[in-house]
Amino acid sequence: MLVLSRKAGESLRIGDDVSVTVIQTKGDTVSLGINAPKGIPILREELYQAIVQANISATNTQVDALLKILSETQNSTGKTGC
């Protein structure tokens, strides 16, 4: 991990298209301003990790058994059970 020190009002640049500016610091909280192309998602790390866990949980779903149930439900009623 690259560690750089910046004061309020100072910036750093990532590649050609992304810049991060320290807007203000207040106690142990830092406000950051980020300029990046629209196609680049910018997320709090904890939200990203929550999504990772949700995706992993989804892969643990017993999909094959459920596909069988869905097919059987569709064949018997012509619609899903929702």
Added chain:
Amino acid sequence: MQAKKLEQSIVQVEAMAGLGHFQAVITSPAPGFYFLKNVEGLPKLLLADIMEFFPKYSISPIKEQVEAWLKGGEYRILTTVTIPGEDITSATTNLVGPLILDTQSNRIRQFIIHEGEYCLQQQLFPTGGGIDASTQP
């Protein structure tokens, strides 16, 4: 509303948090559901066509990101489905991290809605008590 069944297609999954990029086969085993399986076997995912379950669901906070990524104009919004055990009525779906399927270029990418009040584990089916799914998020 009955979802149009997709033919079996190969799609390129471009970015899923924690799962990365992979090529997958997508099929529709039942209206409103899709099955995504990595061509190499894993991961496998059950997906929901979320507009079938929550017609008022909106991706407006990420609309610009999605439009910058799309190659065509048409897309579907899919969400991962998690089911503890085999009881499909307990299924939840992740409304925070929808998957956008670009039907023109056969690509899928996960986007994350970081504002608003959608939740990671939204009950997919209404429970008893007459909750109207069309009024859900």
